[in-house]
Amino acid sequence: MLIGGEMVAGEADKWIESVNPANEERIGEFVAGDASDVNKAVAAAEKAQPAWAALDIKERGKYLKAMARRIRERGEELLHTEVIDTGNTITKMKADIEGAAEQLEWYTGLAIEMKGETCPGKLQAPAHHGARGPMAWWRASCRSIIP
Secondary structure, eight states: OEETTEEOOOTTOOEEEEEOTTTOOEEEEEEOOOHHHHHHHHHHHHHHHHHHHHSOHHHHHHHHHHHHHHHHHTHHHHHHHHHHHHOOOHHHHHHHHHHHHHHHHHHHHHHHHOOSOOOOOSOOOOOOOOOOOOOOOSOOOGGGGOO
């Protein structure tokens, strides 16, 4: 797991084996994070947030664009890994990987449109609750990790 910019084995040092659903061959293993790992990740995110918030919106956009570029640069590698790990089709995963890059670019464009103004309406945005740590116990594709 990546917490606070460092790869960590997790508090409990437990691992889950990843198996190719098509042939049941072992692909590798990943950390079985628990609540204490989520708490550490949330604390690290909260510690990093002021520095992120202090960045100019255009600077933040550069980071998002760089992430989108890296997804595309490593697209074939991601495609191969995702197909083997999730059991999804190549066509579905290609769309998913490109969709992840596009979504990051969309957020980049949205960021420069934020001017501190709101439009009146009947719906209220949900309250901000700070950093949180969702845990997924299914084979999730790369697009599903981008909010």
